[in-house]
Amino acid sequence: GENVEQHPSTLSVQEGDSAVIKCTYSDSASNYFPWYKQELGKRPQLIIDIRSNVGEKKDQRIAVTLNKTAKHFSLHITETQPEDSAVYFCAANPYSTGFQKLVFGTGTRLLVSP
């Protein structure tokens, strides 16, 4: 089945710095890669996603890049702010489930210090 690995597990940055979180996936047929932000005790919120027919997508301070050949995708947050502090999860949709399900990475705890 699909395996999604996520690094790093924790990331501490100063306000204004950039943060990069990386994920790799195993199922080359996966075609949808969302990123979720989860604050403590809250629901995961979709912040950006990318499909396999594009290599990069940007939404203000957030961008996602996808390398299908290498089977990895990354989340880039620029000009980080303290309110960006949260746990971020990547996910992929494996072909083996008819693309219905999402397999999540292990999460990255981002801490942005003022």
Place this chain on the structure above:
Amino acid sequence: GAVVSQHPSRVICKSGTSVKIECRSLDFQATTMFWYRQFPKQSLMLMATSNEGSKATYEQGVEKDKFLINHASLTLSTLTVTSAHPEDSSFYICSARAGGASGGNEQFFGPGTRLTVL
């Protein structure tokens, strides 16, 4: 955006009792809903996939007789934890996926239910 509600947000129960959690899609029809469990500082683990009008599909290792799932309408799925034990204490989160040809891969999550079994 799509809104998913979940009720209750918190529940405390005694060991051996059953607890029902409701998941509703408020502004769209969800042909498929998913139930996840999340332990502290861990990722979301899929428990089962619920399709409207059919039996749920459970992930390996999840006891279907213990975690009863019903998806009776396009806007409501329920998870019943039967004979709950302390090890069932966790954060249970549902998500919903829009159906039909226009439905994408996006899953919209409910706010979660914190279950504590004493």
